[in-house]
Amino acid sequence: MFTAITTGSMLPFIRSFEVGTITSLPGLRYCLINFDIRCYQDALFTYFAIPFPQTLSAAVVKRRAEYIAVRYAAKILLRTAGCNNTPGIGQDRAPVWPSGWCGSLSHTDGHAIALVSPQEADLIPGVDIETFSSLTIRQTANLFSSLDEQALLADSGIDYEIALLVTFSAKESLFKALYPEVRYFFGVEAARVCKIDILHQRITLELTQTLTQNRKKGSQIAGYYVMRDNQVITLFE
Structure with a gap:
């Protein structure tokens, strides 16, 4: 289902990342990340240029680490397509995507995945x-x-x-x-x-x-x- 194009790491927090396309859906790109919660620190938001949302102010480390890991996965995909923005978070806690883009995010136990597609592709990405x-x-x-x-x-x-x-x-x-x-x-x-x-x-x-x-x-x-x-x-x- 996944066709990898690029792999790499950004130690110590990002142990590895894999970027590619969905085999049967070339208009849909994915980024799969393996991260180490033990290496999380708030400074990563500045390092990765990802806005720190107010909703995370009272969040535990696990939640903060998951948020930045999955947003960084999305950022990698958007950046390679020429978009320098990062999906935010709405009042309903759903991702808010940059204009012209749609996607889906998910994470579990040190793994995070993002799907991203241009809206013109007319896809409705959902991933878990x-x-x-x-x-x-x-x-x-x-x-x-x-x-x-x-x-x-x-x-x-x-x-x-x-x-x-x-x-x-x-x-x-x-x-x-x-x-x-x-x-x-x-x-x-x-x-x-x-x-x-x-x-x-x-x-x-x-x-x-x-x-x-x-x-x-x-x-x-x-x-x-x-x-x-x-x-x-x-x-x-």
């Missing part, structure tokens, strides 16, 4: 990255999946716990993709898994409720998933 934990995924399965979905996942040909994590992550990605259009918060019950294609690493979600005039109940939306190391990454476009 999750760290796999067998115990956590089994304990929380009923919070984001129905018994019917669990039966489908058990018969999908993927390890059941991995399939559960893919499902959770896909619903997170779908929310991020649709939120700029829907403009209100909707839960994981708004969509259900109806198909997983192992060969092409595709997952299809069906809306269980109407979100907008163009996003009606029964509409199906296909996304991608991939397992890298101990993380699952899903995306919709």
